[in-house]
Amino acid sequence: MNCSCSTSDHVQRSRRLGDESGAPYATLSADELQRVAEILRANDALDEAHRIAYIGLDEPDRAEVAAGRSVPRRARVQLLDVDSGRARALSVDLASGTLAKDVDIDPDLDGQVPLLQEEHGIIRELIGADERWATALAARGIDDPRTVALAGLSAGRFPIEGEQGRRLARVLGHHQPTPQTMPWAHPIDGLVAYVDLASRTVVDVIDTGVMPIPQETGDYHVPGTFGPERTTQKPIVIRQPEGPSFSFDGDVISWEKWSLRVGYDMREGLILHGIGFEDDGRVRPIVHRASIAEMLVPYGDPGPVRFWQNYFDTGEYLLGRLVNSLELGCDCVGDITYLDVPIADARGNVKVLPNAICIHEEDAGVLWKHTEQFTGSSDVRRQRRLVISFFVTVGNYDYGFYWYLYLDGKIEFEAKATGLVFTAAYDERTSRFASELAPGLAAPYHQHLFCARLDMAVDDGPAVIDEVDVGALPVDDDNLHGSAIGFTKTRLRSEQEGRRRANATVDRTWRVSSATAKNRLGRPTSYVLTPEGKPVLLAQPDSVIASRARFATSDLWVTAYDPDERYPAGDVVNQSAPEQGLPAFVADDASLDGADLVLWHTFGLTHFPRTEDWPIMPVDTCGFTLKPHDFFDRNPTLDVPASPTACACAHEDTGAARTEHHLHHLSVRPSSHHG
Structure with a gap:
């Protein structure tokens, strides 16, 4: 690194x-x-x-x-x-x-198991010996096939003659004239190969015509390529002299009033079990199990070379096995606890992935604050959060998965997308479906869609779920001036009703409430899922990708818990049959009233690449929030102490002292404008 x-x-x-x-x-x-x-x-x-x-x-x-x-x-x-x-x-x-x-x-009824890492070696061997591929490269001025970086990619499932039941990969190439060259800057366009991994044959080489290979370097990793590094940054130091506030008992972590079990899976990656919050001497369950159960990257270039580019990074590539070994001071800063993760390789040999999960706590701004004119008091408390994260590299893209637990009972998830966009050559045809990032270099429009599986357990009993919309109330005898606002709750009673779309215009949320537990005012205890409400899958409803990724066509699905229902696109995703996963799960339209509820929430990014995304993309983020609603009897952070710093804000009548203190530390410079 x-x-x-x-x-x-x-x-x-x-x-x-x-x-x-x-x-x-x-x-x-x-x-x-x-x-x-x-x-x-x-x-x-x-x-x-x-x-x-x-x-x-x-x-x-x-x-x-x-x-x-x-x-x-x-x-x-x-x-x-x-x-x-x-x-x-x-x-x-x-x-x-x-x-x-x-x-x-069954390859026809189900699909194929995930791509093996060794199959990428088979692809390189087969393509390297194929005369059709070598001829196509020579037509583009490339005489040595070994200078081509090959991306062996999941094939999808299309009505192409002769493909039914075969274990396939589709292959694109990028020119890499030297081992140090970043190949993504030099896509070899108009060329794709289809490989049968079982019979070990190159089924077809499709050459739609020679396109110029972009030549501008993308070697951001070579110091000085894009100019000297800046020298203006002063150190930011994060210290916890007494160590972190969390502790472990086996795989169970306790922090402040939170407790949960940390788990890991080579498909899903990080899994959180048994998330609970201590309240009045007892741990109250909130979420039985939380994970990101699928991730989909559908591309929007319908041309003959790339129409099939739709990747299920979780089900097809097993993103959990592609985890990075995180580095102290770079990926994670401060007082860090790393978790090493054991996995088995394809032959059953066990290996340990070091520093796979990063756990730390960090300041998160103001928790609450008020200056009261009638009492003369001024109080402020700092928010902090526990961060549990991991990072994976799936081909050209890198993704960070971050779970945040806050002092006030809030849970957040954030996905971070960075790395390199998948490139193509830019011409008049692709201009409709891609952005030009550098001379002759294109990046197709695409999406990054994640599906969270949230097995809820609010106060560990039977539950119900309501869709909550806000709005203005009509003018009537109680609302003569039309200023009243309110909300409507719609009970989702069955799995078919539980398939929902977000709606930012009414600030739509979904509230999971205990059917038995109430707070001291007699209201059901609940947690609220707040979506970002960005677009879900944009492909046409009858498209091939929509039929295989039906989960991604809605923001929310709600199902009654079933231990066999693990993945939103089904157990087998590579070259999967249509309508697997959630469409099959909800076919019986089971009742949701009083059930153990599982929320499947799709969220993500729609990416129209910018010039600022090249040659490496700054982090872009998306996510969701789970927030307590009437879960506690009052603000659960009233016991958070004031920060142990030289701060006079917790004392009365200290305005003069504060002013003197700040004037002493501020360097005031003349200004030519009026403030």
Whole structure:
């Protein structure tokens, strides 16, 4: 990593996730992962021809755990036979050493298991030996195919003759004349290859005509390429001399009044279990399980070379295994606790991903403040938040996933998108569907859409959900001047009704309320999901991508909890069949009244690339908020003490002292204008 940040003012602590393997929702430990591989081998399921495409915890039914029943410790596995292309879904019982489930994955009815990392090597080998590809490169002035960086990408599922049932990848190339060259600056356009990964053949090479390869460098990583670095920045020092305010008990973290279990999965990445808040001596449940269960990047170039570019980064590429090892002082600053994460590779070998998760606390501005004229008092308290995050690199893009817990019971999620845009050549045709970033260099319009799975547990009982809209009240005898405002609540009673769109014009939110618990005023305790309300999937409703990513066509889906309903686009996403996942989950239109409710919230960014996004994109963000509403009897932060600093703001009648203090520290310069 090219990071020169000083670590002298930072503190690093490390732990390994999964060492508390006895708990029902604990991440599979390194020993358990090794045990799974041994069981697979003992049952002739893992040998030289087979690869593990996915392995993760087979989470038990929450009702079984809540009832105190003993639940088996199991792992979910997807296997691929690389010789035949046959794929299977298994459940491995760690205690008995048996396969609790072993079923075929049908490529026509289901789809294909995720792309294996070793398959990218197969793609390079096949493309490098293909004469059609070499001829197309030569026509573009490239004599050595080894100077082309190949992007082997998920193929999608299109009505193309001969593709049904085949395990495919589609391949685009970028010129990389030297190992130091940033290839994304030099797309080789008008050219794409289709590869059958099972038969190991190049099915087709499509050449729509030679387009000029953009030549301007994108080598931002080489110092001095775009001028000298600025020298004006003074250090910002973050210190916690007494250490952090959080503590661990196994995988469970406690901070202020929060407690939760941190988990990790090679598909979803970071998972938060059992999020609760201590109130009046007891921990009150809020969210049973929270994760970003899918991520979709649909591109909007319909041309013959790129019409298929639609990526499910979670289900097709397993973004959790693409995690960065975070670096102190650069990715995370201050007093940092890192969590190392164990995963198993395709052959069942266990490896540890170091510094995968970053946990720290940070100041978050003013929590509350008031200066009261009648009492002469002036009080202010500082907000702070616990940050739990990880970063992944999926090809050209990098994504940060940040969960924030606040002192006042608020939960936020923020996704950070950065890295490099996927490039193409710019011409008259692409100008309708792409931005020109540099001479002859284009970046197609696209979206970054995330789907959060929020298994709610507000006060751990049956729940209901309402859609809440605000608006002006009509003029009547009680509202003669038309100034009254109010809100309407619409109860969502079934899963079909629970499919909703955001509406910023009425500040639409969704309120999950306990059906039994009430606050001291007799109102149901609740938490409110506030969306950003940006566009969801913009593709046409009858398009191929909309049929495979139906979850992304609505801001919200609400389902009654089912332990088998894990992913919004279905268990198998690569080359998936249409209408998998949420459309199938809600087909029975189960009742939501008094159920354990799961919220599936789609949010994200619509990206029309700017020149400022090249050669590397500054972070752009999106997310959502979960906020308590009548959950507490009063402001839960009245016990937060004043900051232990030289601040006179918690004392009375100190105006003169404050003025003298500030004048002493301010350097006042003459001004030529009037303030």
